[in-house]
Amino acid sequence: MKVEQIYTGCLAEAAYYIESEGEAVIIDPLREVDPYIQKAERNGAKIKYILETHFHADFVSGHIELGKKTGATIVFGPTAKPGYEAYIAKDGEDLKVGKVILRVLHTPGHTMESTTYLLIDEHGKEHAIFTGDTLFIGDVGRPDLVQKVKAEITPEYLAGQLYDSLRNKIMPLSDDVIVYPGHGAGSACGKNMSKETVDTLGHQKQFNYALRADMGKDEFIRAVTEGLVEPPQYFPYNVLMNVQGGIPSIEDVIKSGTRPLDASAFQLVWEHEGALVIDTRSKEVFPGEFITGSIFVGLDDNFAPWVGALITDLKLPVLLVTDEGREEEAVIRLSRVGYDNTIGYLKGGLKAWKEAGFNTDRIEEISAEDFAKLYKGNMGLHLLDARKESEYRSQHIQGAENFPLDFINKNMSMLDKDKKYFIHCAGGYRSMITCSILKARGFNNIVNIQGGFKALSATDLPKTEFAVQETML
Structure with missing residues (x-):
């Protein structure tokens, strides 16, 4: 048996290759599918199944094209209704691949069709779970991304479903079962994912807030629904592409x-x-x-x-x-x-x-050291912090105004083209995007602070921080 995580850092997305006795499975493939085909060919294996954990919002899946090129069966969990040919598996159904089994565990909550696949090895031992966006390392999937097809499918309703799925389908499994999630830190599909991309279930039961044994359903619902920021605007469009096909x-x-x-x-x-x-x-x-x-x-x-x-x-x-x-x-x-x-x-x-x-x-830039000297001499300068609100609340330069890049299109009207703005983020990437957008929209009095908050923190500029709130998980 071979299990390989194929992690794409720029999307914080994990696909999986599982192989046994010349048969292979791909879980949650990215859109460019040739690497999966080539991997199977190198190993002398045939791709039998393409397993989708749910209809993804943050990327366009390659399942349809991979199915066309290999003849493999696309599999979704219960309640999925794709607009193309696919096999809709039953809860508890076993899919045989070589000498191993992938058991379908319907785990609604992130979405209604969300499914976890339990890998049972050739000796009949429960080896690993591929959780998609149901369970992450350090977090769980957010319950607010589903397209509103029914009025009763609210984030609170889905959070309740997620609580039941975790308690009834995942937490009863053995502590030594390996957890292979669909995403790691940096994905917008959760709030507080770890940088780690694999762990044991037992360790997650100890340290993942959402798996706390004494956590009641109402507390869980509050914890996973509070503090959510608006999801990226492209998510609904990706969902539709993955549901409807025709990609x-x-x-x-x-x-x-x-x-x-x-x-x-x-x-x-x-x-x-x-x-x-x-x-x-x-x-x-x-x-x-x-x-x-x-x-x-x-x-x-x-x-x-x-x-x-x-x-x-x-x-x-x-x-x-x-x-x-x-x-x-x-x-x-x-x-x-x-x-x-x-x-x-x-x-x-x-x-x-x-x-x-x-x-x-060109865009004017200034070093953190030079800005600190300038700012201390004139606290009336306009300083914009382009980080997320949670980062800003954790700690920021005194007098800075939070201007998150995520919502620049919505908040740009708050700025005055006649004023000069100094802009920073954490390390310089987001502030440069912010500066370029403002430049293109006619804001010419902008200055990027090199090195961002990391560099500014090394200066003696005064900082402010808010008390950490319970919702900031």
């Missing part, structure tokens, strides 16, 4: 998105299509010079989730500025969250753009 082939998306355009063609397509230009270079390089009107979202961080959180129209044409050779990576990562309308990239990069005589811009 374009990844090969077609890559072909369109990696079309090389010289500077003149790039400019023409930009104007004609009303496209968005995303500059994916590093946060260190971008502010020195970039195409006027472009938006920074660097590849070397949570690229796709931030595009999903900020760009409200999945059908909006996208043009890319990338480091040489990273065009396909950018297109694939956009497609993982449903942005399939990339229509080309700037051939020759910024150098070609400048040589063609087109306009560029």
Whole structure:
């Protein structure tokens, strides 16, 4: 028996490869499916099942394309109603794979169709659970992401379902059962996930707040529903894609998105299509010079989730500025969250753009040390903290105003274009995105603070923190 976690850090997503006696299973595959096929071929195995733990909101699954390419059966748990051919398994049903069994455990709560798969090894021992978004390491799945198809399916109702699922289906299992979750820290599908991506169930019973043995249902419901921030706006669209099907082939998306355009063609397509230009270079390089009107979202961080959180129209044409050779990576990562309308990239990069005589811009930056000197001499300066509210509440520079990047589109009207703003986040990535968006919207008096709160914390600037609340789990 072979079990492999395939973790994609930029999405904080875990897919799984399980193999026994020449038969294989893929759980929650990403959209680019060839790596799974190649892995099975290298091992001389045939993919028999593609198991989906639920209809995902944070990424577009590759289950349909993987099924087409391999002939494997797509499996969902009870109550799922996909718009394409799939096998809807019964609660408690056993799926045989080589000499092992994957037992279907219906665990509603994150969604109504959420299902955990219990792996029973060739000796009949319960070996591991693949929990999807039902149980994470240190947390559980949030109960507020389901599309409101029925009035009674509220976050509180789902939280109650989740409580029952955990107590009746998961917690009775042996302490040595391995927990393989669908996500790790950084995912928006939970509140307080650990950086670890695997653990034993016994350890989780000790340290995961949601598995506390003496926790009543009402307390559990309060704990998992309080303190939730609004989910990324692209989540409902990804759910619909995963439910309805009809998803374009990844090969077609890559072909369109990696079309090389010289500077003149790039400019023409930009104007004609009303496209968005995303500059994916590093946060260190971008502010020195970039195409006027472009938006920074660097590849070397949570690229796709931030595009999903900020760009409200999945059908909006996208043009890319990338480091040489990273065009396909950018297109694939956009497609993982449903942005399939990339229509080309700037051939020759910024150098070609400048040589063609087109306009560029820059963003002013200041070191944390220099800002500290400036700020102490003038506490009336406008300081924006682009971190999440929970980060801001934990600790922030005295006098800073919380301006979370997550809600920049909603809150931008609060800013005054005539004022000068100094902007920071935790380490510089989110503040640079914030600066680029503001620049593109006509805010010219903005300064990025290099190194973010981490660097500012090393100065002697006064800090403020709120008392930690029970809801901040």
